[in-house]
């Protein structure tokens with residue numbers, strides 16, 4: 001065998017959004033102590049808004065999506081964005097791989113986001129290993145895979161859907177791009193076409209863990225060479241095996257850390273409702289209003305993340321009126337918040353990272369899915385993992401204030417709350433076991449590393 005003159009080098013290419021960068025960067029951090037160099041490639045516009053922890057050990061490089069100023073928000077639509085990301089992204093990823101090679105850092109493997117299958121074509125042009133990383137659950141991807149294969153026809157003609165490895169789902173429990181067929185066609189094509197070249201991928205990675213999605217993983221391993229490597233929370237929150245791995249290291253929004261933590265510090269144990277809809281969801285104004293008054297009338301303490309671009313949807317003077325019980329911030333250090341002993345409940349949009357974080361930290365949830373995969377994640381939270389209750393919307397799709405109030409009270413002080421807290425603790429243990437030494441995710445990471453080292 002030819003002697004290696006460089007460390008094996010993995011290039012990580014996430015879709016440019018917080019919920020994709022976090023898990024893929026964390027995966028990269030797990031590779032470093034195993035003798036692998038890792039570089040994360042993100043788009044120019046995302047790079048410009050990144051707040052990067054100066055001690056981060058993963059190198060960062062840029063590619064382009066064709067919108068170097070504003071990224072997705074500069075594009076006219078999801079269709080335009082996804083097409084441009086593919087076209088300009090392919091060209092600039094090729095140039096990056098070439099440049100890294102010329103600079104003495106040749107790339108061994110490309111780990112690319114499932115949303116960007118074109119990255120696999122580029123990896124193969126250079127004769128590199130290509131591994132796909134899915135930041136959405138196995139269940140959600142199995143639904144999209146069935147659509148891709150023509151095994152599930154759209155628009156849905158039945159009120160329920162049966163897919164191998166999954167519980168029977170009501171149509172509304174499938175991802176929004178499926179049950180609300182025709183909404184966001186650009187994103188619909190992107191999620192369904194994730195599988196266009198998957199048979200050429202050397203490995204298929206999922207940010208989940210075996211016991212969490214056992215039945216669907218057992219079905220999918222018959223399709224692909226699959227590894228479950230999650231949950232990808234920083235090691236400090238799980239196995240504590242990696243020194244100094246305490247946060248996600250890259251944030252696209254500036255967290256109000258001091259304001260949040262000092263506010264939480266004098267609140268009683270398990271008394272605070274933490275509310276966040278993640279980095280992308282855009283709730284209707286009426287929904288924000290109902291949520292606001294529901295939180296206020298619950299009389300619970302609440303810490304609510306309302307991104308700057310969403311703030312105009314808050315009722316006038318709400319922040320001041322509710323200030324006795326509540327704090328509204330534009331972004332927070334979510335992991336630090338969730339592990340604060342004052343937190344009693346998480347009202348979440350059910351983005352997969354938020355769900356995995358709550359599960360791994362034993363926090364009960366109130367599920368308020370907004371779009372995309374969140375509706376399916378909410379189904380699993382409430383009916384499969386049983387670590388949360390669903391805040392149901394009315395016929396207009398709005399969760400009313402009375403429902404918000406009832407749900408948070410039920411979780412903080414009700415009987416159902418006790419039961420789901422117990423389940424949450426069980427999942428916390430199972431998540432730690434998966435990433436701990438010899439656990440299913442730890443083993444899958446080792447297997448991945450061995451494949452790269454053998455190259």
Ligand code: UDP
Nearest residue numbers: 019278279280305331332334351352353354
């Ligand atoms: N997050 C955070 N601070 C906030 C809100 C969210 O750090 O105020 C993090 C959260 O911990 C998670 C990510 O942002 O890791 C959001 O990902 P998720 O999949 O939950 O939702 P998305 O933003 O993709 O809809």
